[in-house]
């Protein structure tokens with residue numbers, strides 16, 4: 407079971423959130439049948455979205471991050487609720503995988519250049535929408551840049567998905583977000599920088615058997631640390647036939663009529679979980695009668 411843990415230094419100056427998202431990234435790769443580079447990009451984004459969603463305070467809030475790059479991956483996105491549960495999709499799941507010279511997956515090339523949109527919907531009032539350019543395409547650096555430019559929160563983000571070279575299966579996935587809170591003094595900043603400089607990659611830490619708590623403690627080494635909270639997170643899609651029915655009901659009447667007369671029914675599949683929903687001619691007639 408995947409888990410997020412959040413810790414704060416006892417002086418309240420630094421917060422660290424870590425996630426072990428191995429199941430989430432694995433399930434996402436199975437649902438979408440992703441190539442290695444697509445598994446890595448989607449897994450990294452799901453980890454980030456889960457941590458960021460869990461920071462939203464209202465219980466019915468959602469967070470939505472969309473990367474729209476010009477690389478082979480196409481647009482991909484993740485949606486998280488305020489409990490850190492996530493879902494996501496990628497436009498081209500079979501995107502070809504390329505590597506850097508050191509053997510690491512070249513996620514940046516698959517993502518390409520473009521725009522990142524972050525939407526925070528608090529369940530009431532206007533949602534917050536931030537748009538920033540993709541600065542790296544490796545996702546973690548982009549999340550760091552998002553916090554620096556859109557929220558003015560000095561942040562270090564690390565994300566990783568380890569994929570087995572032979573089977574192309576997701577083996578491990580996780581993330582770490584370290585944020586300086588107002589009041590962090592220079593010595594705190596220096597120490598955090600030194601800690602970050604010594605941090606191993608998230609997947610190396612997970613491969614050593616380190617937990618999300620161990621990763622937070624490593625990031626906050628030298629500080630007195632308190633655990634703020636800890637909770638289980640999952641890949642969750644809340645789609646239902648009812649929701650798809652209301653989407654169809656919102657379509658123009660002539661389009662629904664075309665489904666009845668030309669297609670003899672309708673089939674829709676959820677882009678987040680690939681579940682298929684079929685509507686018979688009778689069901690479509692019913693929708694039309696209620697319009």
Ligand SMILES: [Zn+2]
Nearest residue numbers: 643645676679
């Ligand atoms: Zn679904």
